[in-house]
Amino acid sequence: MSKYFMLECTAPEDWDDPALIEGIAPPDGEDSWRFGRRFKSPPMEPVKVTLHADYGIQIEEFWNVDTLLMTRRLHAALLAAGVGNLNVYDAVISHAARDFVSHDYVVCNLVGVVSAANMNESAVVGGSRDGLIDTDFESVSIDESKTRGALMFRLAENTSAVVVHASVKEYLLAQGFDMLTFVPPEDWMG
Numbered sequence: 426m427s428k429y430f431m432l433e434c435t436a437p438e439d440w441d442d443p444a445l446i447e448g449i450a451p452p453d454g455e456d457s458w459r460f461g462r463r464f465k466s467p468p469m470e471p472v473k474v475t476l477h478a479d480y481g482i483q484i485e486e487f488w489n490v491d492t493l494l495m496t497r498r499l500h501a502a503l504l505a506a507g508v509g510n511l512n513v514y515d516a517v518i519s520h521a522a523r524d525f526v527s528h529d530y531v532v533c534n535l536v537g538v539v540s541a542a543n544m545n546e547s548a549v550v551g552g553s554r555d556g557l558i559d560t561d562f563e564s565v566s567i568d569e570s571k572t573r574g575a576l577m578f579r580l581a582e583n584t585s586a587v588v589v590h591a592s593v594k595e596y597l598l599a600q601g602f603d604m605l606t607f608v609p610p611e612d613w614m615g
Contacts, residue, residue, distance in 0.1 A: 442481030458492035461538030478521035
């Protein structure tokens, strides 16, 4: 069994007013939040995040859109679990059509991209020729010898994948983060 899991978040089924986050542009002069490197110039704070006008105001604990948007509570728990590679910026969330504002979230740049997919044991269904950034998987095999013990990182082969160590998973579950989903790599598609 893998020591790593793909971190995702699912809104509770009983929510009647879930939000949809609009895109969050990277700071000026940067190409993407997903490259896993420190920014030359940080974004202006607070980072403005907009909820789509046609959706609601119930926001998930963790949102992996262009960047990582998470509650301050989740960020604090990740720090307590030993994760130390998040560059964090205050966020202000507003709704495009409603009178709603929240300061309960932060935007995070996850610093660290690790080429840890065992491509021979993963089910690859598409992507770039070099096998980096946007490989499409139906299943991933993590080569733990390549992770160097990292607690949280983006997978170099598909940078939309956020990977966490089992110790982080167990800590977060013990803290009551029931909205988070920890997908075994062999069951992950992305």
